[in-house]
Amino acid sequence: MNRAVSHLIAILLGLSPAVTLASMPSVPGEVLVKFRSGVSTASANYSIFRQGGFRVKRLGSSGFEQVQLPDGKNVDIAIQEFLADPNIETAQPNYIYKTLATVPNDTHYGKLWGLKNTGQTVNNTGLGGLDTHRTPNTGTSGSDMNLEAAWDLITDCSSVVVAVVDTGVNFTQEDLVDNIWDGNVGSYPNGGYDFVSSSNAMSDPNGHGTHVAGTIGATGNNAKGATGVCWNVKIMGVRVMDATGSGTTSRIVQGVNFGVTNGAKVINLSVGGSGYDSAFSTAITNARSNGVVIVAAAGNDGANNDASGTPTYPCNYTQDNVICVAALTQSYGLASFSNYGSTSVDVGAPGVNIASTWPGTNVETAENTSGWTGWTLAGSWAYNNAFTNIKGISNPSSYDSTSATYANSADDIAYKSFNISGAQVATLEFGLVMDLASGDGFSVACKNDGTSPFTGGTTVQSAVTGSTDGYIETLTYEITSCASATTSVGYRLTSNASGVDFGLLVGSMSINTLTYDTTTYNLISGTSMATPQVAGLAAMLFAYNPTFTYTDVVNAIKNSGDTVSALSGKSTTSKGVDAYKALLYINPPSSVTAVSP
Template identity: 30%
Template sequence: MSQSKQYLHVFPHNLLFTLLAGAGLCLAANPVSAIEPGADWVKGRILVQPRAGLDAAEFEKVLKPHGGHALRKIKGVNVQIVELPGNASEKAVLNSLRKHKNIKFAELDYILHAEKTSNDPYTPNEWHLNKMQAGSAWDISLGNGITVAILDTGVDATHPDLAGQLVPGWNMYDNNADTADVYGHGTMVAGVVGAASDNAIGVSSFAWQAKIMPVRISGTDGMASISTIANGLIWAADHGARVANISYAVSGYATVQNAAQYMKNKGGVTVVSAGNSGALDSSLADDTMISVSATDSNDVKTSWSTYGPFVDVSAPGAGIWTTTRGGGYSAVSGTSFSSPATAGTVTLMLAANPQLSPVDVENLLKTTAVDLGTAGWDQNYGYGRVNTFAAVQAAALSVSRDLSAPVVAIGSPGNNATVSGWVSVDASASDNVGVTHVDLLANGVLVASDNASPYAFSWDSTKVSDGEAQLVAYAYDAAGNYSASPVVMVNVKNAVDITPPTVTISSPINGSKIATKVLILAEAKDNVAVANTSLYIDGLLATTVTGGTLSYNWNMRRVSSGTHVISVKAVDTSGNAATSSIQVIK
């Protein structure tokens, strides 16, 4: 039976809230300067990702000059939460760590805000469901079998439209199972995605047959650190969530991007708010998550919606009726609600076709969107306003079978390079759908895996014998396809060289009598390599050559009669030196 006429409800509430998804901009290239004016961070703490393969002891050596130490690791993404001494400047430490060859990225542990204001325009019905053609989509899918994680302030499990919709979640903030809503924001977000519907009470949602997994990431003030958000996303991915909604402005944060990649590698889709600054955010496009700006009932971007190159799609976010903490209902506005409208659509798509990959979902969402603004993609609407019916219909008809392997190559070190100690190895990989991870092998032994681009490794070359070593990278996609990079051969030189060169003077012969001039010939050899060879005559430097072969014409016309000393000194690449001397007579 069609469900298309079951979602128009009017509730005479006098209080109208606008929930802001996040205060502050998120510039990927330099998040410190971009976010500082509108956001705070956890003091005495930073987030650092070492290159894959760097061991704990070596990482602590990197931190030691700054007085820092690794507090704990964010599971699954190799991001370390680092504690700094009270007198340390977080920004100064970051600037230093970002220059270190063994560090992939370092950033502040920013705190993001969910803020409330009042006096939004009153909207008397759930217009967004009509605008997105959700009713027609319900003839295809209701969200059955899909779990949606709501990473937010908690969810009111006693609300009549949510009580039967929840599965157990987790409180990342307090590290316990209490996921009650402590601020009110999460209950509103959850209601947009999966409030009970077609039940003659309350509001309708997008995917009411889906299950809601509350993951509390904030304190009672509604604020959440990006490390807690990342931990919550990984927890959700590990506990069966196929879709995750984050109604905070998280675009541009490397730690959250790594967690979203972890979710993506498990077949999950992460949807996030663009933010409510009303300004341009220059964060770059990121394929680990779907970023959503907000539109009004006229398909126009709202004045308060953040926009920029990171926006993927847009969705209704003004005057959205939903559930509120304490059992009520209200109309709310913000990209906090355009995001769950999109997450609800994604849920319906995956329920209609569970075989879809995250890349399939994103592509279908974009290609079926209603193009607004400038033709094609633009920074206000992304690829357009989400059309739930078109997206779900396309998902149901889609046949996806990936048989193409990724392409991978090692960019550095170069072939035949001489290396020692900890070696930085950089690889690039691409795939028609998406790379899940890249493995680096040295002489056939796994060094480390990296699941997020850029693929950066630290290899301890002391674990192989000196001489030639073989480096190969393997790239994998979600379908199990994989390929190997071209082999890179490097020359490992770690052993301490204490052997000096040998020096032979072949001309003139020791004790020779010279009248006017003589050709001096010498040869130096070494177990590794001779760096330079120098000629001294009577203790004075006559010439120096690179390498071990020396030839010098000595004119003795103005040299006094008597005995003279010819010495040749060779130095190898480790600094070991040897000298050979002879005497000649004029």
């Protein structure tokens, strides 16, 4: 009999659905009996005496008496015999109760509002991560996934493998190291595979995948760091996205297929693209054929995924093993950035200010937001502080995106040296407004000796042309190979002899470095952070009910949650997930028809 059925019996018996009679502990050698109305004290004493027991005390006005049985007397047998006694109305074990709500002792548990929302203010203090992503919000007590009640039923999901198909996982992180997949150590000694570098050298130069992994399964109750939805689980790290968070169909398909082949029951896909992709869809169908649940992020564009122009895949795939997740705020509103869709997005989960594991220490070196200094500017490059929301350098110097133009036959370079010594990962990010004529080009390069990166340096973006149409495009490139105390980063405009346009404006630039360690945590937001909350719950359901199919798990998650008004008309269920209710969710019988008596 699976646990769902035993819960049904408990409910039919009028008991708390959380536990069954058989599973509740009781005091050995003690029973509680209630005598029928009108039974004399002498008759009652005789009933107890016949069992060889004695009365301990009367339990107030309840009518129950606490009875001590003789040594060696089986409680269940005694109860059957008491129930056969015409003087006795009912008898039961003296159950042992404990305070409900299992609370872990992890140091950052108080920040994990998605698991237990007390209305707390969540911040990055003590986590070690950069404090650049936080949206201050105190939230609403009780707006959470009800994990403490769920943990009364199960905390150990270690029978389930969850594949994190993402930017990698720092498997040495102190709160993940004990929960890393160890199913095929001979072939994959580091708990997964890196399809970006085609090696076992699992790491996470971005951080995104490690954060996702911690939400699913940071070791719980180990007096360290964060707490996963599952306290123990098998995290399979599958790296398919590079340091900048980019990947391709082929890598993702490879990652999904790897997870399925190697026994994952749940695959977390906090990734997105805008086009239907038959190869990706085929991999998801294959996962379904193998009973694997796919949990996908809705996306962070604040857009309607149902609209024909703004779908997000894999969220929008319609296979019934896909659960698409929107992000909820600390007050269970729909996060402003979260995508939604009444036919494509299924449920909501906590996705704002989520604390979790992080692969190491980040340092951000940003150009001064009020204006850049120290650049070597050649040709028509010049500092440009004309706009309120982007300060930087431009070519032409008087760039205003509407009138002045750059020169024909230009080859203009701008570069600056930065000290990023010791960085194990380095990425360059900047905003770009561009209007270039056909045949002209913008390129980006780096070098490790402080001189012009366009002379013997590394090209990180070969020449591109066209227009950003008046928008700032944020671009990110990995520049780890150039990391040194004198890393020069440069921009170049080249033009041919005919045809010019408004030119370039580069601003909002930063270099972000990562040095791996094992003790850092971070607070970030996104539907990517909501998705692993649900992936962890899916693992919990598989662990709690080993006979559950993917359909059972999906149904339990979608049908059991709490109605969230902010999701009404913006999701298929209008529900935020509730772990406790999902565990108690019982699939309705599929082949029973009600008939009139």
